[in-house]
Amino acid sequence: MKISKVKLTAVGVPRHTGFVNKHVIVQLETDEGAVGIGEMSDFSHLPRYSVDMKDLEATLDSILIGKNPFDTADINRELDLNFPQALYYYEKGSFIRNGVDTALYDVCSKFLGVSMSDLLGGRQREKFKVCYPIFRHRFLDEVDENIEIVRGRLEQGFDTFRLYVGKNVDADEAFLDRVYSEFGGKVTIKSLDFSHLLDWKDALRATKRLSKYHFELVESPAFWNDFEGLNHFRLQCEFPVSEHVWSPRQQYEMIKKDSVDIFNIAPVFIGGLTAARKAAYAAEVAGKSVLIGTTQELSIGTSAMAHFGSALPHLNYTSDPTGPELYIDDIVTQKIKYENGYLRLPDRNIAGIGVDLDWNKIEKYRVPDLSWGDVSVHQLQDRTSQTRG
Numbered sequence: 164m165k166i167s168k169v170k171l172t173a174v175g176v177p178r179h180t181g182f183v184n185k186h187v188i189v190q191l192e193t194d195e196g197a198v199g200i201g202e203m204s205d206f207s208h209l210p211r212y213s214v215d216m217k218d219l220e221a222t223l224d225s226i227l228i229g230k231n232p233f234d235t236a237d238i239n240r241e242l243d244l245n246f247p248q249a250l251y252y253y254e255k256g257s258f259i260r261n262g263v264d265t266a267l268y269d270v271c272s273k274f275l276g277v278s279m280s281d282l283l284g285g286r287q288r289e290k291f292k293v294c295y296p297i298f299r300h301r302f303l304d305e306v307d308e309n310i311e312i313v314r315g316r317l318e319q320g321f322d323t324f325r326l327y328v329g330k331n332v333d334a335d336e337a338f339l340d341r342v343y344s345e346f347g348g349k350v351t352i353k354s355l356d357f358s359h360l361l362d363w364k365d366a367l368r369a370t371k372r373l374s375k376y377h378f379e380l381v382e383s384p385a386f387w388n389d390f391e392g393l394n395h396f397r398l399q400c401e402f403p404v405s406e407h408v409w410s411p412r413q414q415y416e417m418i419k420k421d422s423v424d425i426f427n428i429a430p431v432f433i434g435g436l437t438a439a440r441k442a443a444y445a446a447e448v449a450g451k452s453v454l455i456g457t458t459q460e461l462s463i464g465t466s467a468m469a470h471f472g473s474a475l476p477h478l479n480y481t482s483d484p485t486g487p488e489l490y491i492d493d494i495v496t497q498k499i500k501y502e503n504g505y506l507r508l509p510d511r512n513i514a515g516i517g518v519d520l521d522w523n524k525i526e527k528y529r530v531p532d533l534s535w536g537d538v539s540v541h542q543l544q545d546r547t548s549q550t551r552g
């Protein structure tokens with residue numbers, strides 16, 4: 164089988180917060196007629212440059228046309244040369260590699276007539292626990308609306324949440340106080356996520372202040388790539404520490420400096436399922452746990468993570484993929500399913516990734532390019548359309 168054409172389609176899908184995220188749908192056509200789909204998820208992250216879609220499609224055509232999609236190792240090597248690893252969380256080259264790599268696994272598993280998970284180590288589980296994100300408070304009066312989100316999501320079966328913290332610790336504290344006084348043991352706070360906003364000492368002070376409330380772990384409590392800072396925090400904090408993995412070199416440094424207890428692995432940030440599996444193996448060798456992170460993908464990207472997570476032996480903490488619940492709509496005929504706060508894998512009898520494109524929805528949300536419009540840094544950091552200064 165050989166790849167015959169790469170097709171890219173950009174879509175802009177709003178979240179319930181009003182923030183519009185731009186994603187790129189990948190189609191890999193082959194000479195056998197099978198078509199693989201993937202998702203270059205959420206380009207709407209800093210830094211504010213954008214990728215030219217026509218140029219990207221031509222570049223991927225030149226790399227991929229004529230290649231056998233089963234040659235995932237060789238294709239990933241070529242993609243790395245063209246969209247190199249970077250010591251940066253939101254490196255757009257990683258999103259690009261991820262969309263293509265996912266489509267490789269989809270077209271190969273479709274060609275073989277098996278579920279994608281069969282090419283990713285099989286299934287240890289048909290579902291895994293996820294948590295719903297509560298985005299960062301900047302003002303005390305945002306607590307009410309976030310408590311309302313918890314109330315509504317709890318009714319839908321999501322009983323676990325993660326809280327972005329660090330901009331207004333008074334509001335963080337007020338929110339946690341309200342959660343435990345109103346919902347008691349019915350709600351679990353999985354993590355405080357500092358998103359690399361504070362240095363490790365400030366994050367430690369805030370964590371100690373908030374530790375009178377129960378939570379399970381702390382994420383990103385140091386500046387970008389501050390491997391020593393993460394280790395200092397970790398040795399002085401009673402809670403497990405997680406950090407996103409955005410490159411093999413970064414993960415190597417975190418292993419060498421014993422920076423974390425948990426690697427947060429999302430294919431979008433490490434550049435694909437192939438790279439994510441390597442990161443998961445490295446974590447296993449280092450005796451660390453993993454959880455599956457997210458950039459808040461649509462159903463294609465989320466389904467790929469469900470297949471990826473189904474085989475991991477050390478998936479010891481609640482994971483994060485809830486994108487299809489955050490967007491007002493999706494671009495597939497049947498959204499990936501959640502059940503009582505668990506992300507469910509597609510039926511194993513379905514070949515491939517397990518979701519299909521809905522071209523009516525794609526046309527509805529199609530955008531001509533990945534240009535930015537007039538979003539502010541605050542909106543980009545806290546994923547909201549709020550314009551309060």
Ligand SMILES: O=C(O)C(=O)C[C@@H](O)[C@H](O)C(=O)O
Nearest residue numbers: 205356358456457458459546
């Ligand atoms: O755990 C995180 O950090 C995130 O989820 C980052 C978010 O910004 C995510 O990428 C999003 O778009 O909500």
Ligand SMILES: [Mg+2]
Nearest residue numbers: 356358382383
């Ligand atoms: Mg995080």
Ligand SMILES: [Mg+2]
Nearest residue numbers: 205457458459
């Ligand atoms: Mg994102």
